[in-house]
Amino acid sequence: xxxxxxxxxxxxxxxxxxxxxxxxxxxxxxxxxxxxxxxxxxxxxxxxxxxxxxxxxxxxxxxxxxxxxxxxxxxxxxxxxxxxxxxxxxxxxxxxxxxxxxxxxxxxxxxxxxxxxxxxxxxxxxxxxxxxxxxxxxxxxxxxxxxxxxxxxxxxxxxxxxxxxxx
Numbered sequence: 001x002x003x004x005x006x007x008x009x010x011x012x013x014x015x016x017x018x019x020x021x022x023x024x025x026x027x028x029x030x031x032x033x034x035x036x037x038x039x040x041x042x043x044x045x046x047x048x049x050x051x052x053x054x055x056x057x058x059x060x061x062x063x064x065x066x067x068x069x070x071x072x073x074x075x076x077x078x079x080x081x082x083x084x085x086x087x088x089x090x091x092x093x094x095x096x097x098x099x100x101x102x103x104x105x106x107x108x109x110x111x112x113x114x115x116x117x118x119x120x121x122x123x124x125x126x127x128x129x130x131x132x133x134x135x136x137x138x139x140x141x142x143x144x145x146x147x148x149x150x151x152x153x154x155x156x157x158x159x160x161x162x163x164x165x166x167x
């Protein structure tokens with residue numbers, strides 16, 4: 001093996017063993033509801049092992065329930081990750097009422113929606129380029145009751161267990 005091949009293997013080995021940012025969805029809660037749909041807030045904890053901030057290019061999300069996509073979207077340029085620290089990110093997810101009607105069988109049983117949230121955190125790391133950190137979270141979305149809508153309760157006043165992560 002010549003020196004160029006040895007150098008390639010050395011660099012590839014060092015790159016493969018470098019620490020990489022890690023992310024996890026910590027919680028999903030009801031944020032609010034209105035005439036156009038229900039809004040949920042997903043909280044993401046991202047750790048940056050590098051001594052420099054890392055820009056986040058985009059956060060893409062998709063929510064599935066009963067084998068169907070019920071919401072999807074992206075948040076372009078949500079900021080950057082703090083150097084050598086953990087950064088908390090908020091992702092707002094809007095679920096239209098029309099989708100809830102199509103899931104009426106699941107909702108009727110216990111007034112919640114069993115779901116899986118898939119997130120992709122796209123970050124720009126110099127030398128590597130863009131990398132995507134995939135995340136997944138399973139849980140239940142508690143829905144507001146009719147009395148909650150007419151009595152004017154805010155999401156913080158409503159009862160409901162937080163979603164449970166599938167680790």
